[in-house]
Amino acid sequence: MTADDSWPHHRDRTRRLAVVILNYKTPKLVRDCLATLQGQLDPARDVAIVVDNDSGDGSDDVIESEIAEQGWSDWVRLVRSGVNGGFSAGNNVGIKAERADFYLLLNSDTLVRTGTIEEMLRAAEQNQSAGLIGPRLEWPDGEPQNSCFRDMGVFSELIAGAQSGPITKLFAKHDVTMGVFEDPTRVEWVSFACVLIRRSVIDRIGLMDEGFFMYFEDAEYCRRARRAGFEVLYWPEAHVVHLRGGSSPVKSAAAARKRLPAYFYASRSRYFSGAGGRLNLVLVNIAWTLGWLVALGRRVVQGRRIGTPERALRDNWTAFWSSHKPKRSRRSTVGRGVQA
Numbered sequence: 001m002t003a004d005d006s007w008p009h010h011r012d013r014t015r016r017l018a019v020v021i022l023n024y025k026t027p028k029l030v031r032d033c034l035a036t037l038q039g040q041l042d043p044a045r046d047v048a049i050v051v052d053n054d055s056g057d058g059s060d061d062v063i064e065s066e067i068a069e070q071g072w073s074d075w076v077r078l079v080r081s082g083v084n085g086g087f088s089a090g091n092n093v094g095i096k097a098e099r100a101d102f103y104l105l106l107n108s109d110t111l112v113r114t115g116t117i118e119e120m121l122r123a124a125e126q127n128q129s130a131g132l133i134g135p136r137l138e139w140p141d142g143e144p145q146n147s148c149f150r151d152m153g154v155f156s157e158l159i160a161g162a163q164s165g166p167i168t169k170l171f172a173k174h175d176v177t178m179g180v181f182e183d184p185t186r187v188e189w190v191s192f193a194c195v196l197i198r199r200s201v202i203d204r205i206g207l208m209d210e211g212f213f214m215y216f217e218d219a220e221y222c223r224r225a226r227r228a229g230f231e232v233l234y235w236p237e238a239h240v241v242h243l244r245g246g247s248s249p250v251k252s253a254a255a256a257r258k259r260l261p262a263y264f265y266a267s268r269s270r271y272f273s274g275a276g277g278r279l280n281l282v283l284v285n286i287a288w289t290l291g292w293l294v295a296l297g298r299r300v301v302q303g304r305r306i307g308t309p310e311r312a313l314r315d316n317w318t319a320f321w322s323s324h325k326p327k328r329s330r331r332s333t334v335g336r337g338v339q340a
Contacts, residue, residue, distance in 0.1 A: 017104060021106050024084060027059035038072070040115075048072075132233070148181060148187040149191070152275075188226070220270075
């Protein structure tokens with residue numbers, strides 16, 4: 001059985017909810033994530049789709065065995081993508097595998113608190129203009145993570161390059177991070193570590209942009225949805241633990257000031273070019289560079305360490321003409337023995 005490449009995928013029925021979880025060499029994380037969904041999904045109306053992004057390490061077989069052993073086959077499907085096309089491409093495979101009223105994109109390094117699924121669906125029912133809904137992301141001890149964001153632009157890149165308190169304060173209204181809110185809030189974008197997407201959004205603006213391998217695709221998709229008239233809603237009554245970095249090494253590399261992978265900068269270039277063409281990318285690169293010079297000056301004068309990842313200045317500019325083009329995807333297949 002294959003998942004065809006058309007949208008919408010025509011099946012015998014429309015699900016209420018399809019949860020899409022990507023796996024790339026993280027079978028234990030996937031298992032733990034699925035365990036937190038047990039009892040929160042109704043097998044008669046909902047389904048969880050695990051998409052293996054061509055891990056190549058046998059973790060897809062491990063997940064398939066785990067599904068069978070745990071008795072999850074009535075509400076979990078495994079789809080093998082056949083190629084690692086990145087975050088957007090993998091999620092698109094999962095979305096196309098089932099027709100549903102709502103899609104919940106969920107990182108493998110997440111744990112869904114009890115009651116969260118119904119809470120997010122309730123939020124969607126009460127807020128019909130909200131096309132995308134993000135929960136409160138938090139650490140295992142319940143401490144909140146930043147989950148609400150503004151669009152990135154010239155001033156936010158100046159802040160990012162400078163890493164200076166006075167500059168951040170001066171341009172605070174342009175800072176990407178909006179902070180933590182206790183009440184439902186309309187925002188510009190939310191993290192796709194966990195996001196509920198209404199099917200009407202996909203019907204109107206299409207699937208995620210597979211030109212992004214990883215990073216910036218969530219901000220781009222929310223921007224596209226807002227331009228089409230949908231709102232992006234943060235809903236703090238829904239709680240999801242995000243074990244940040246469990247499914248990607250980029251955040252840990254940035255914290256250690258190591259060089260970030262080329263796909264990060266390619267995605268960055270694609271995002272800013274999409275927002276305002278190549279001129280916009282030139283302007284944000286100039287802004288980031290000016291900020292970096294401020295940070296460099298502080299290091300020289302005050303002896304402060306720069307938190308910039310290695311070769312970031314060079315990589316921002318050399319990625320100017322780059323735009324990730326994923327390999328052509330082979331047809332996806334539903335895991336053997338896993339019921340639809």
